[in-house]
Amino acid sequence: MFWFVFLLLLLGAGFYFYQKMMSIEREIRAEQEAEGGSAAQVQEPEKSSVDLPEMKPFDKDNNSATTTPEQTAAEKVIISAVTKSPGTKQTDLYVLFPDTGRKQLQQTIKNMADNGVLRREKQGSSYLLYLA
Known part of the structure; x- marks a missing residue:
């Protein structure tokens, strides 16, 4: 009986933390949208340390x-x-x-x-x- 109650408590805690993480994720996504886009759009691409030749592809x-x-x-x-x-x-x-x-x-x-x-x-x- 003890293990059954322990298992129920464990499942309840897992469900609670899952819901909490989902609400945090929704808040983060809402903040990103308010800033003007997703995280991938907000971040600047990394600058290249190598000077690539000036050329058009398939020239x-x-x-x-x-x-x-x-x-x-x-x-x-x-x-x-x-x-x-x-x-x-x-x-x-x-x-x-x-x-x-x-x-x-x-x-x-x-x-x-x-x-x-x-x-x-x-x-x-x-x-x-x-x-x-």
């Missing part, structure tokens, strides 16, 4: 001597950016591909590294990219 004039005919336009842009700025962070390249998903771009860069076109060095939560 036909960005062909370098290291590209081959079977490479995609995205691979050519990546190679061009890494050639102009060795040690570029992988996350800094995302701005060159606004219409491409990050997962797809990450997979392209990983495939390029697996094929020996690029060399990736882990730094924090990103990679530094170099030509192989």
